[in-house]
Amino acid sequence: MSLLPVEQALAAILARVPPVGTERVALSAAAGRVLAAPLVATHDQPPFHASAMDGYALRAADVSEGTALKIIGMSQAGSGFAGALGPGEAVRIFTGAPLPPGADTVIMQEQAVREGDMVRFTAPARLGHSVRPKGNDFAKGDVLIEAGARLTPMQISVAAAANQAELAVARRPRIGLLATGDELVLPGSALGPDQIVASNSFGLAALLAPYADDIEDHGIVGDEDALLRARLDQAFAAAPDILVTTGGASVGEHDLVQDALKDLGVSLDFWRINMRPGKPLMFGTRGQTLVFGLPGNPVSAMVTAIMFIKPALRAWLGHPEPDHWRLPLAAPTPPNSARRHYMRARLVHTPDGPQVLPISQTDSGHTSSLAHADLLIVQPENDPGQSAGTNVEVLPIDAF
Known part of the structure; x- marks a missing residue:
């Protein structure tokens, strides 16, 4: 069976995503x-002409050197001046208060000298100054x-x-997680000689939580057919919108997930992708539930979730896909195989601007290198390798 190109796999997934609720x-x-x-x-915001300063509201044409204006009242936020402003008059006004009818300018209090009920000014009036016009922030219909x-x-x-x-x-989807593998134990366990600490469900829960209404972790199930089917049946009974399994997605003697999913009514669209890490990715549906079978290797699981589950969730929510970036390489990349490579990389800041530094580690179980990565370099199929300074396509790992 040939490997499915990444774009075709993603298109097949997005075609199954329901309309936005x-x-x-x-x-x-x-x-x-x-x-x-x-x-x-x-x-309209503000819903009236408002003062941007504590000071005096007036008509700019009335202000001249040595001229004093008569103070006829006060306008405060929440309690505007009830009357109108006439020639030679001013109103004491405070920030956010409505401008009295007839006024067109505010002079701040630091440029005013008050003498009883009269006020003169030490600076000229600038028409419209310190006035926030009605609808200045936004207008009805914006x-x-x-x-x-x-x-x-x-x-x-x-x-x-x-x-x-x-x-x-x-509306956000409800997501279920299930990890498979005889070797897996929960974090905090005492490790036996053949055991590995399970990390996939914890990383995936954190990765997918911003998109989800609820994430239910169905735990770990071993590589025993009857137990696996029973646990999957329980997971489907919880009626998730999306079910994500990890492990057992290949075709080895102990890779039982594909057959179990089929027997439980899952219609598989595909199960092998032309990419690394993450070739053995399964996707299908059971009724209204989208089913992702991710590889068990932790880096493969997280990268395939970034590349396929997150776009499905963005489509579910009606959120547009983020743009991929193009950045210069801070170091060369090696030649690539026939599978598209999502290469771990760090964002580095240089005197010439941001650059992307490839991480040489490619092992699909190497979690610490992924933890240090900010970006994935999208290295095309059969790429001969690129020299430092070449602009390459990159995907921010933490983009929503």
Whole structure:
């Protein structure tokens, strides 16, 4: 069976992702969620001409050297001056307060000399100065945040300013995880002579949590057919939107996951990808559940999750794919094989700007090298290797 190109595998996965579902959440719970509908302003901000300074509101034409204006009242934030400003008059005003009708300028208090109910100024008036015009921040009908944006604290702030107590956000999927392998034990266990500490589910849970409504870890199951099927059946009974298994994805004597998934009603779309690390990747569906069978080697599991599960989750939420970067190499890359290589690399800052430093380690079980990586260099199939200074395609590992 030939290896499936990365683009074809990704297209097959994205074709199975359902349309974006929507729910409304309180503004206080919306940070980090993906906006499902554009946020459109329903009022002008500010809703009136407002002062940007503590000082005096006046008509610029009335200010000249030696001239004093009569103070006729006060305008405070939340309590504006009720009347209108006439010639030769001024109103004491504070930051954020409405500008009285008839006024067109504010002079700050540091440039004013008050004498009883009169005020004169030590600086000339500049028409419109220190006035925030109505709608200066945003106007009714403005699109403040586009659909598909992952809501940042700054966007939460503008949503609050737009008088939104709730926002329509994308419904997040429920994700199940199951690790397989006789050799695996949980972190913190006393290790036997043939045992390995399980890391995949912990790394994947952290990687996928920003996209998920809930992640249920179904633990570790050994390489025994009946136990594996029973545990998979339990995992499906929890009705996840997405189920991710790790291990047992190859075709060895102890790689039982593919047959077990098929017997439990999973329709597999593919199971081998032309890439490294991560060739033995499975993908299929069981009803409405998307099923990913990732390799057991930790680097392979994490890289395939970055390359295939994260794009599926972004599509699920309606969030656009991040752009890949192009950066110069800080050191040469070796020749590549016929499989596309997602090479671990570090982002380094040089006097000439940011560069990408390849990590020479390629072992698919070498977790410490992946922990030091910031980027994946996308090395094409049969690439002859590139010299230092060459611009190459890179993918930030931590991109949402």
